[in-house]
Structures are given as structure tokens and as C-alpha cells.
Amino acid sequence: MSVEETTQKSSASENAWHALDRDDVLQALDTTPDGLSDAQVAERQAEHGPNTVQRNATTSKLAILLHQFTSPLIYVLLIAFGITVFIGHYPDAIVIAAVLLINAVIGFYQEYRAENAMAALANLVSPTARVRRDGEPADVESEKLVPGDIVLLESGSLVPADLRLLSETDLKIEESILTGESAAVSKTIETVSTETVVGDRSNMAHMGSAVTTGRAVGVVVATGADTEIGTIAGQMRETTRAATPLQTRMRHFGNRISIAIVGVSVVVFGIGLLQGIAVTDIFLLAVAIAVAAIPEGLPIVMTVALAVSVARMADRNAIIRRLPAVETLGSCTVILSDKTGTLTENRMTVQQLRVDGSVYTVTGGGDTTEGAIEQNGEPVAIDEASAVYDALRAGVLANESRIRTQTEDNTERIELLGDPTETALLVAGAKVGLHREQLLETTPEIGQIPFESDRQFAATAHKTPDGPQTYFKGAPERIIAMCTDARVNGASEPIDREAILAAAHEMANDGLRVLAVATGAGDRTESESLDGLTLLGLIGMRDPPRNGVPDAIVACHNAGMRVLMVTGDHAATAGAIAKQIGIESDTVLTGADVAALSDEELTEQLQTTSVFARISPTQKLRLTELLQADGEIVAVTGDGVNDAPALKSAHIGAAMGITGTDVAKEASEMVLTDDNFTTIYAAVEEGRTVFANIAKATTFLLSTGVGLVLAFLATFTLTAFGVFAVADDDVFPLLLIPAQVLWLNVVTNGIQDVALAFEPGEPQQYERPPNDPNAGLLSGFLLERTAVAGVLLAVVAVAMFWWQLSTGVSIEYAQTATLTLLVISMALYVGACRSETQSIFEKSLFSNRMLFVGTIAAVAIHIGALYFGPTQFLLGVQPLTTETWLTIGLLAPATLVVVEIHKYIRR
Known part of the structure; x- marks a missing residue:
């Protein structure tokens, strides 16, 4: 590829500066060392603009508030509110307004809490930079950097900024924000292949990464x-959050529901006008029919149910940042x-030793000096x-690293200070009583060769x-080449380089460093x-x-979810890790x-590959979007800036x-406080429970x-045939007034609705396939139950209303008796709703x-309202x-009994 062809590629994800030598890079950028x-700086600043990450425009508070009134159910309630105000039924209007206000406040609070991920991304840019201009060093604001600096x-x-390195001395850069791998990467100035992925571009330094050791000079x-960070920011701006299955349902x-409500209301209104009923009536x-049909309490119930699960999940180390995400886990089919x-564990740990012609296993974790050396399973x-x-x-x-011991709450903990590979060696040595500080007291250090990437080894004398002795550690190929002997069976023998290199390759193929x-x-x-030298091993x-990850993987598979590993690490x-934890895959696909x-x-x-290695941020996003396009409900885990587009x-x-990183957290719906995959499965359990x-x-x-819609329609029809009659011919015999309907739906039954959100999960929920995102909110079985319960409620309500009016009582008394019967019936029926299949008994x-407690409270509140002046006025x-109460006691259990019979038959 020519310099001209290379420089035509402006996107960070497409350019090939890493494939050019230093002189060509300087020539292409028209700059010098x-x-x-x-x-030149002024001219390029005008052409390229500031070296900053563009932020998204923020949404105003007013826009967020108005967004709370865009639900179809809310539209119907708003219309109902306007009509009740227009016709002067202010008590009804007050109750409807209260429902609208509660829903708006809860929704506004949740949406306003969503922070801007782009702001966190912008904070990764260094505020100042050390540059060389006109041959002199200077400190400048990073946003004023230009290509060629x-x-x-x-x-x-x-x-x-993104730099092509021109020179370096022992340079190591920590690039976890881009690759997800925490180990610092050694850098060189040698060219690499054009197709090399970001994590392998050893001659590049990318914006936002951190220099851990060494020095370097690079050209912007x-x-x-x-x-690369800017590319991710662009993807973040262009990426929209997928609607959750719950939001879709x-x-x-x-x-x-809205179409059905409007349709029924229009039909009733038209028939009423044809029958000569007063327009006001x-x-x-x-x-009344519209209000009866609207499940006004459902938005509140859904919010509370999600909030309850959020609290439960917090106890299980998962913090939910957006409530609808809870239920999404219950529908999840693929986890990336x-x-x-x-x-x-994100901690290097020595696990195997090949010394003296034998293979040994090191037990214990990488964060503890407790452990043993085993051979064939025996200490x-x-x-x-x-x-x-x-x-x-x-x-x-x-x-060059060290271990520091700390005591907290009478518990001794170790803190690892230094390179992860070196601290792993210190921990392994401590398990057999080798402590560097103590060794240095008896064998003081007299010389050192520090590690360098081109040297590939380190040594200390x-x-x-018995005289000076030098110890070496490094890449097997380099160390073995310097050895003439190897320790075998307690003695030094001529080294068999091919056999030892084959052993090293075998260990590497098992995923060992x-x-x-x-x-x-x-x-x-x-x-x-x-x-x-003499090889020691x-x-x-x-x-x-x-711990627990293999079991969590099995549980995910049993629940019908696939787990895909997507990593920046080597294939x-x-x-090897995938095989160890139970992720089956036909092959390992690399970024290339x-x-x-x-x-x-x-x-x-x-469909068949579950392990992806050396994957770039753009590729992770591509995998996510292709799975979504294929109908999967996708969960993605990540920690770096590179993960942010896929997370969002x-x-x-x-x-x-x-x-x-803050960027990853702001782009996510859930934060795992323990960074543990097992927490994801715990969250899946809660997701299924909340749904x-x-x-x-x-x-x-x-x-x-x-039940109320059927009862209203039945009352309307029977009135047209003269079955219902009231003393005042100018009064239309409404089964319930709108305020009573809202009282039933929101205040009394609404208490029990909310209480259902606290129902514990049932074991069979966790062994079913994921919830079908294309299925409705209710299964066919639950729709049957709804119809059975609704018909029965309508029958007993109309029967009570007719019987009361037939005794000559006022319409207000008949409505009160009917409302109370429904309150008691629903208090009993809610017990049958606690499980799809299990009996209430x-x-x-x-x-x-x-x-x-909520059921008892709902009944008590309603009884209190019957005898409290203000609620008597508001609800009519x-x-x-006593006679009416006895009648209610006979009719109220009917719904529960019939539903339990239906449940038994269907079970």
C-alpha cells in the first residue's frame, strides 16, 4: 500500500499508519522529528478542529416530562379527564388527574436518572500534552493537538491522541479501555501488517490509554x-438503545386495549344517542366504560414490580440503572x-510447573498465599x-514486584504491587515459603538486567x-536458546531443546502463559x-x-440461553478457558x-461458534447487531471503552x-458490583420472576x-329493555360512576396489584425457555383465566345491582353495594392469581x-371510605x-371458586 493510498483513509478504524515505516509516516503528514x-499548527487546527470527543446534546427536563404522556393508555385517560371536566364531574376528574400525576412523576424520575455516556467518554482525554514544536519542547492543551505534532x-x-511511535525506551502501555485486557502491552517502532487489529498494533499509542513504564516519542x-476513541464515540452517537421486550409488549x-376501549365507547355512545338518552348521560x-376498561394501575404496578426486583438484585450484586432492563433478562436468549x-478472576495465577522431568500443579488462587504443590492429585x-x-x-x-500484607477486621489480606506476571510468581513462591524480602537478606542482589521487549528476559545476580549466582526468567524460546543444560532427575544433563519447546507449546495450547x-x-x-545456563523449568x-462460573454457564444453558465469549485475548x-468453563464451540473465530x-x-x-478472540470494538458491535437482527434478545458484558457501543x-x-470504566457503566443498564458472571445468572432469575x-x-x-366492561354493557342493554328502573326517570342507572371505577382499579385492587410484585419466584420459571419477545404480555392460559374471571365478576356485579334496585333503594346505595361486592370478590380472587398452576391452598x-397485609388493608380502606364523610362525597x-353484607358474603367467593376449578382442569 502506498503512502497516498494510506493517507486517504481518514477513519481511525480503517487507516494503516501502523503498516508504514517512520519516514513514510512523517512524509505523509508533512512533518519532521x-x-x-x-x-502549520494554526492551519491544521482550522482544518481538523479541536482534538476533542464530541458529546451528545442533552435532553431537556421538559421534553422528558412530556414524554411521560405518550402512552396510548395515557391518551385515553387524558381524554377521559377532559370529558369529566367538561361535563362538571369534578370528583372523577380529580381521581383521574391523580393517576396521571403519579405515573408522570415515576416515569420522569427514572428517565431523568439516565446519565450521558458521552460525557464520561470525553473525560478520558488528557488535559495537557508534552510536544515538540519548532524543535523545542512545550506543554500545550491536548485539544490543540493536530496531525503531525x-x-x-x-x-x-x-x-x-492517536500516535505512530517514532522511538521508545522500555515502553509499556495499558490499553484496557480499548482491548479489555488489563496487562500492559510492550511497544516497538517496527511496522506491522495492515490487517492487524487494534490490540496487536505494537507501534501505535491510542488516545486515552496510559503509559505504565518507559518513554517514547510519537507523531500524531x-x-x-x-x-479510536473518537470512532467509538461516533458509534455511541449512532447507536440507539434497543427497546426492551417489556416495553414492546x-x-x-x-x-x-386503547383501540378496544375507544371502539366500545363509540358504539355505546352511538347506540345511546339513537335510543334518545341525554347527551350528558x-x-x-x-x-365510565372507558375508565372501567383502562388498567390505570398497570404502569404503577409495573414500576413497583421492577423496583422490587431492582432491590432484590442489588442484594445479589447487580445494580440496575434503568428499570425496564430487569425484565429483559428474563427474555434474554444470548449473553455476549x-x-x-x-x-x-482478572488475576494471573501460577497453575502448572514442569521441572525435573515431572509435571506439578499449584493449588490455591492468585490472591492468596494459601496453597500447595501437587503431583497426580497428591500433595x-x-x-x-x-x-x-x-x-x-x-x-x-x-x-521487580512485591507483595504487601494488610490486616483488615482481623483478616490478613495480600496486596499485589507490580506486573501481574511477576506478582503471580511471588504468590506461587510464598506458597512454598519463598518470600523475596527474606531471600534478599541471605542472598542480596548485586546486579540486574531489566526486562525489555527486544531482550525477552530479565535477570538478577x-x-x-557459593559465590555469585544469576537467575533468569523470560520467554521460553529465548531462555532455552541460552541454556546448554537442564535439571533432570536432580542432576544437570545436556538440554533437549526440541522436547522442552514442545512441552512449552503444549502448555500454551492449554491456555497457559x-x-x-x-x-x-x-x-x-x-x-x-x-x-x-542451566534450565530450571x-x-x-x-x-x-x-468460582461458580461453570455452574452458572450450565444453569444458563438449562434455561435456554447461549453464552458467547467475546474477548480481546488470544485465540x-x-x-482453553471456554473449554474449562463449559462453553462449547465448533471453533474459535478471531477478529481477522x-x-x-x-x-x-x-x-x-x-449459530455454532461461541468463542471469539482478538475482537475489535466495531466487531463486537457487529456481532451484537447481527444477533439482534436474527431475532435474539442479547445481553452484553464489558468493562472498557471498547465495549461501550455494544453495551449501548x-x-x-x-x-x-x-x-x-465510567464510559462502560454509563452505556449500560446494569452494573455488576462484583464483576462476576454468576451475578448475571442471578439477575436472569430475578428477570423471569419480575415478568x-x-x-x-x-x-x-x-x-x-x-368484568366491569361486560357489566356496564349488560346494564346498558338491560336498561334499554326496561329491566332496570330507578325512582327518578331523569337518572340513568349507571352500574358505577367513574370515580368508583378508579377507586376500584387504583386504590383498593391497586394495593393488591402492587403486592403481587413481591411474590417470590417459582423454581419452574428458571427451567423454561426464555420468554418469547414476540409473545403477548399474557399467555393463552392467563387470557382464558382473565375471561373466566371477568365474565363471573360481571355476572355477580349485575346480579347485585339488579337485586338492590329491585328492593327500591337509591341508585347511590345500589352502586355502593355493587362496588363493595367487587372489592371483596377481588380480595379473594387475588389469591388465585399468585400462581399460574398452583392452587391457592x-x-x-x-x-x-x-x-x-395489602389485601386486608384494601378491604379495610374501602370499608372505612363507606363511613368517612369526605370519601362518601368524593366516591358517592x-x-x-347487615342484610347487604350477608349477600356480599354469599356472592363474593364465586369468582375464586370458579377460577380454582378452571386452574385444576387446565393443570
Whole structure:
């Protein structure tokens, strides 16, 4: 590729600066190692603009508030409110207004809490940068950097733009915000292949990454939107949050209910006018029917149900930032999980030793000095004469890191300070009694060769009773090449390089990071000759799986969910970890493989491939969107800036609370406070429980609506045939007035609806396939139950109303008796709604104490309203006689009995 062809590619995700040598880069950018002149800087600032990450425009509070009134059910309530005000029924209008206000306040609070992820992304940009302009060093504001600027980096610096490195000394950069891998990466100035993914571009330093050690000089090749961070910001702006299954179901449910309500109301209004009923009366009747059919309490119930699950999930280490995300987990079909820190501990741990012709296993985690050395599953005693002791001693001495012991709450903890690979060696040594500080007291350090990427090893020389001795650790290929002997069966023998390299490759294929350790007499740090060493052995380490992750993977599979590992780590490591935790995959696809596949080919591969390695941010987003396009409900986990677009695009994004960046957290709906995959499965359980509880509450509330609509229509029809008659011919015999309907739906039955949100989950919920996102809010079985309960409620309500009017009481008294019968009937019926299949007699009354107390409270509140002056006026109710109460006692259990019979037959 020519320089011209390369420079035509402006996007950070497409350019190939890493594939050009330094001279070509400088030529293409029209700059020199001495930097740009002031005139060149001014010209380029005008052309490229500031080196900043663009933020999204914020949504105004007024817009958020108005958004709360865009639901179809809310539209119907607003119309009902307007009509009641117009015809002067102010008590009804007050109750309707209260419902609208409650819904708006809850919705506004939840939506306003959603912070702006772009703001957190912008904060990653370093405020200042050290540059060279006109040959002189200077500190400038990072936003004033331009392509062609020469930037000076040192330990502790934040990289202020995307740089092509021109020179470096022992440079290591921590790029977890882009790759997700926490280990610092050694950098070089050598060119790499054009197709190399971001994580392997060893000659590049990207904006937002941090220099951990060393120094470097680099030329700015991309600023602002053209950087890798800028590309991610662009994807964030273009990516919209997927609607949750619950939001989709509620929208469809609301549309259907609204159409049905409007249709019935229009038909009733038209027939009433044809029959000569007064316009005011027919308006009132239409409003009453509309209000009766609207499940006004459903938005409140849904919010409370989600909030209850949020509290439960917080106790299980999952913080939910957006309420609808809770239920999404219950519908999740695919989880795209990061590896490092989520499936694994994010801590390097020595697990295998190959020394003295034998294979040993190191037990215990990477965060504890408790553990043992085992061979064939049996503990092995380690003393100073042991080959294991010699190998670990070399790893402990040829080391620049340290362990610090702290005591908190009478518990001793260790803090690892330094490179993860080196601290893993220190922890392994401590398990056999090797502590670096103590070793240095008896074998003080007298020389050192620090690790460098081109050297591929480190060494320290020590004073011993037998004379100076030097210990080496490094890449197996490099160390083995310097050895002439190897320790075998307690003696030194000529080294079999091919056999040892084959052993190292075998360990690497098992996902282990392999180091070789060796020793040589004398102070080799001052010697020109590094040959003639004795190999002490091979040390294999890995970031081990978290406790409980394999069981959680099995539970996810049993619940019908696939788990895909998507990582920036290497293919061999990813495949080995996947096999260890139970993720089955036909193959491991790398970022290069993914880039070579069309969308159709990749979608097909996604059916059988569950492990993806060396994946770039854009590719992770692509995988997410292809799965969604294929009808999957996708959850994505991540912790870095690189994960943010996929986290935002997914149906639910789960960010890491400990290692996660602010950008990842702001782009997510859920934050895992323990960074543990097992927490995701716990959240799935809560997601299924909350959906089941919302369905139960909807069944309960909708039964009331169906019953009331049928009762109103029956009353309307019977009145037309002269069955109902009242003393005052000018009064239309309404079954209930609108305020009484709202009282029934929101105040009395609404208490029990909310209490259903506290119902504990049932074990069978966690063994079913995920909830079908295309299915309705209610299953066919629950719709049957709704119809059965609704018809029966209508029958007993109309019967009570007719019987009361036939005795010559006022219409207000008949309405009060009918309303009270419905309150008591629903108080009994709610017990049958606690389970789709289990009988009310199989569930303890106290397993949901909130429902038990709420039901008693609902009945008590209603009885109190019958005898309290203000509520008598607002609701138009009166006290009831003993005879009426006895009649209610006979009719009220009918609905519960019939529903239990229906449940038994269908079960």
C-alpha cells in the first residue's frame, strides 16, 4: 500500500499508519522529528478542529416530562379527564388527574436518572500534552493537538491522541479501555501488517490509554473523531438503545386495549344517542366504560414490580440503572460475555510447573498465599533440595514486584504491587515459603538486567555462600536458546531443546502463559556472555475462571440461553478457558476471521461458534447487531471503552462495577458490583420472576376491567329493555360512576396489584425457555383465566345491582353495594392469581406477607371510605346494611371458586 493510498483513509478504524515505516509516516503528514511550526499548527487546527470527543446534546427536563404522556393508555385517560371536566364531574376528574400525576412523576424520575455516556467518554482525554514544536519542547492543551505534532510520552502519561511511535525506551502501555485486557502491552517502532487489529498494533499509542513504564516519542496521526476513541464515540452517537421486550409488549398491549376501549365507547355512545338518552348521560356512560376498561394501575404496578426486583438484585450484586432492563433478562436468549474479569478472576495465577522431568500443579488462587504443590492429585513436600523450590526461587528473585500484607477486621489480606506476571510468581513462591524480602537478606542482589521487549528476559545476580549466582526468567524460546543444560532427575544433563519447546507449546495450547527460568554461575549481569545456563523449568500461569462460573454457564444453558465469549485475548487462551468453563464451540473465530465474513456468513457462523478472540470494538458491535437482527434478545458484558457501543446497542448492557470504566457503566443498564458472571445468572432469575409477577398483576387487573366492561354493557342493554328502573326517570342507572371505577382499579385492587410484585419466584420459571419477545404480555392460559374471571365478576356485579334496585333503594346505595361486592370478590380472587398452576391452598398465606397485609388493608380502606364523610362525597358511597353484607358474603367467593376449578382442569 502506498503512502497516498494510506493517507486517504481518514477513519481511525480503517487507516494503516501502523503498516508504514517512520519516514513514510512523517512524509505523509508533512512533518519532521522537530515538530510543526506555529503557522502549520494554526492551519491544521482550522482544518481538523479541536482534538476533542464530541458529546451528545442533552435532553431537556421538559421534553422528558412530556414524554411521560405518550402512552396510548395515557391518551385515553387524558381524554377521559377532559370529558369529566367538561361535563362538571369534578370528583372523577380529580381521581383521574391523580393517576396521571403519579405515573408522570415515576416515569420522569427514572428517565431523568439516565446519565450521558458521552460525557464520561470525553473525560478520558488528557488535559495537557508534552510536544515538540519548532524543535523545542512545550506543554500545550491536548485539544490543540493536530496531525503531525510530535508528542513526548513518559511513565504516567495519558496518551493525548492517536500516535505512530517514532522511538521508545522500555515502553509499556495499558490499553484496557480499548482491548479489555488489563496487562500492559510492550511497544516497538517496527511496522506491522495492515490487517492487524487494534490490540496487536505494537507501534501505535491510542488516545486515552496510559503509559505504565518507559518513554517514547510519537507523531500524531489522528485527532478527535478520527481517533479510536473518537470512532467509538461516533458509534455511541449512532447507536440507539434497543427497546426492551417489556416495553414492546406494553406498547402492543396498550395499543390493543386503547383501540378496544375507544371502539366500545363509540358504539355505546352511538347506540345511546339513537335510543334518545341525554347527551350528558351518554357521555358519562362512555367515560365510565372507558375508565372501567383502562388498567390505570398497570404502569404503577409495573414500576413497583421492577423496583422490587431492582432491590432484590442489588442484594445479589447487580445494580440496575434503568428499570425496564430487569425484565429483559428474563427474555434474554444470548449473553455476549467478556472473558477477563467476568468469566475469569482478572488475576494471573501460577497453575502448572514442569521441572525435573515431572509435571506439578499449584493449588490455591492468585490472591492468596494459601496453597500447595501437587503431583497426580497428591500433595508433594517441598524443601530447599527440591527442583520445584529452585524453579520458584528463580522466579521470585528475578522479579521487580512485591507483595504487601494488610490486616483488615482481623483478616490478613495480600496486596499485589507490580506486573501481574511477576506478582503471580511471588504468590506461587510464598506458597512454598519463598518470600523475596527474606531471600534478599541471605542472598542480596548485586546486579540486574531489566526486562525489555527486544531482550525477552530479565535477570538478577545475587551473592550466595557459593559465590555469585544469576537467575533468569523470560520467554521460553529465548531462555532455552541460552541454556546448554537442564535439571533432570536432580542432576544437570545436556538440554533437549526440541522436547522442552514442545512441552512449552503444549502448555500454551492449554491456555497457559509460559515462562522459562534458568540459572548460571557468576554475575552474568556484568558479563558479555549469557550462554551456558542451566534450565530450571517451565512455569505456566493463567487468569483462572471465577468460582461458580461453570455452574452458572450450565444453569444458563438449562434455561435456554447461549453464552458467547467475546474477548480481546488470544485465540488459544480464549479457547482453553471456554473449554474449562463449559462453553462449547465448533471453533474459535478471531477478529481477522470475522472481518473476512459477510453478514450472512457471520450470522450462520454465530449459530455454532461461541468463542471469539482478538475482537475489535466495531466487531463486537457487529456481532451484537447481527444477533439482534436474527431475532435474539442479547445481553452484553464489558468493562472498557471498547465495549461501550455494544453495551449501548444490546437489549441489556452489563458493565463491571470494579474494573469497569465510567464510559462502560454509563452505556449500560446494569452494573455488576462484583464483576462476576454468576451475578448475571442471578439477575436472569430475578428477570423471569419480575415478568411472571407483572403477568400475574396484569391478569388480576385486567380481570377487573373485563368484568366491569361486560357489566356496564349488560346494564346498558338491560336498561334499554326496561329491566332496570330507578325512582327518578331523569337518572340513568349507571352500574358505577367513574370515580368508583378508579377507586376500584387504583386504590383498593391497586394495593393488591402492587403486592403481587413481591411474590417470590417459582423454581419452574428458571427451567423454561426464555420468554418469547414476540409473545403477548399474557399467555393463552392467563387470557382464558382473565375471561373466566371477568365474565363471573360481571355476572355477580349485575346480579347485585339488579337485586338492590329491585328492593327500591337509591341508585347511590345500589352502586355502593355493587362496588363493595367487587372489592371483596377481588380480595379473594387475588389469591388465585399468585400462581399460574398452583392452587391457592398449596401456597402459604405468609410467603408473600405484603400481599396478605395489602389485601386486608384494601378491604379495610374501602370499608372505612363507606363511613368517612369526605370519601362518601368524593366516591358517592353510603354505609351498607347487615342484610347487604350477608349477600356480599354469599356472592363474593364465586369468582375464586370458579377460577380454582378452571386452574385444576387446565393443570
